[in-house]
Amino acid sequence: MAHGVELIAYADRLAGDLAGLRRLLTGPLAGFSGVHVLPFFVPYDGADAGFDPVDHLSVDPRLGTWDDIGALADEGLSVTADLIVNHVSSESEAFRRWLAGDTDPGIDGMFLTYGTVFPSGATEEELTRIFRPRPGLPFTPFRLADGTRRLVWTTFGPRQVDLDVSSPATRAYLDEVLRRLAAARVRTVRLDAVGYAVKTRGTDCFLTTDTLAFVAELAERAHRLGLEVLVELHGHHGDQQAVAGVADWVYDFALPALVLEALFSGRVDRLLSWLEVRPANSVNVLDTHDGIGIVDVAAGDDGPGLLTRSEIDGLVARVAEHTGGLTDRAAAPVPWSEVPYALNTTYFDALGRDEQTYLVARLVQLLLPGPAHVYYVGLLAGGNDVERFELTGLGRDLNRHVYDPGECSAALARPVVRAILALVRLRTRHPAFAGTGGWERHGARGLRFRWRAGGDEVDVTVDVGAAAFTLRATSPSGPVRADTVGEVAALAEHRW
Secondary structure, X not given: XXXXXXXXXXXXXXXXXXXXXHHHHHOOOEOEOEEEEOOOEEOOOOOOOOOOOOEEEEEOOOOOOHHHHHHHHHOOOEEEEEEEOOEEEOOOHHHHHXXXXXXXXXXXXXXXXXXXXXXXXOOHHHHHOOOOOOOOOOEEEEEOOOOOXXXXXXXXXXXXXXXXXXXXXXXXXXXXXXXXXXHOOOOEXXXXXXXXXXXXXXXXXXXXXXXXXXXXXXXXXXXXXXOEEXXXXXXXXXXXXXXXXXXXXXXXXXHHHHHHHHHHHOOOHHHHHHHHHXXXXXXXXXXXXXXXXXHHHOOEOOEOOOOOHHHHHHHHHHHHHHOOOHHHHOOOOOXXXXXXXXXXXXXXXXXXXXXXXXXXXXXXXXXXXXXXXXXXXXXXXXXOOHHHHHHHOOHHHHHOOOOOHHXXXXXXXXXHHHHHHHHHHHHHHOHHHHOEEEXXXXXXXXXEEEEEEOOEEEEEEEEOOOOEEEEEEOOOOOOEEEOOHHHHHOOOOOOO
């Protein structure tokens, strides 16, 4: 995915099912080089929107079949799918058999308990040191068939039971899922929640040296099947740099907050400092199904952050103002952190629904070196789904809207959405991006992006203080220039 642009989407929430997603990507959304289909396993609508698989080896029949996943690849799309490494559903067959006392080698030892890590008990210091994205301790009591009770690790909640990744049974399970994904012509596996997968006594149980070794070894097994590995990891920016050395790709989760800070402050210093040192194998994102990471730019045990505490506080306050206080209401408190783990909001709402500013943010994302992944709500410049949030009480649902066909068509007619599609197609189709390019400082508050291959060129300047830009590009029909949302939108059907 070296210079591609992938769409991130739940098949059901954008297109109804996998066949519908394929129709969109070969029709009105043509231009994307790939798609990350968020969990489509059984069930796609469980306790955590598919990230709690009961059956990780089957496509939920309400969405389609494995042939539908292969059909996306047949269209020339690079397909990314999730390998949910840390846990499975408490309703899974394997866990139910474990509770029943099944000692089959394919089950025994598969699930992680308190006693596995702390066989002689744990101190208060050891327990409070555990890094966790939720309040409370990461254990849930379960009663086995023989009446005994066990404390099972449940990092993300009682309906998601953690796997013991050192167990031969778990290793065999993960290998089986990898083989199934490879058989469906998936190109990249995204390792979900892998930072929590290895629990080592005497550590914070998050991205330890043991975890890095596990990721490296798992990546080797994926490579043998022809799969690339993308790591999903929210944490101190030093963690991103560490895991980038053992995987093919790592999300740049610092970028979303740093772009917001630049647009709010009118300066590019913090953003540029990060771009100088970030991993070369970064995937550029502004938004995902998990909101806008703040922990990724904050200080931590590993050192100072990319933003100061006062800068983070100012950013959080500005987004809260733009969302009418929704981000404060939807925040999930994390005891070990003095700043929010993430902001639950759409990126469009975080920027106060200002279309020109929003397009500047997308220009930065799509013109940086490396692949870009664009979240479906962000592509459609969606606003916060307040009704869904009020119904479920889950902050992340603000940015997980379910589009019906009429809403999707209406969104695709908006100039700002047409402009984002035009930028996606520019990045995937313009011959300049097959050459060399990158970014440089442009004046006191700007960036310049230049890409060249032979006589083909794309040259874009952005001014974060004025939320202004100028896009120039060569094309078969002559030079192109655009300075407004409407002018970029008019390029959506341009032949590069």
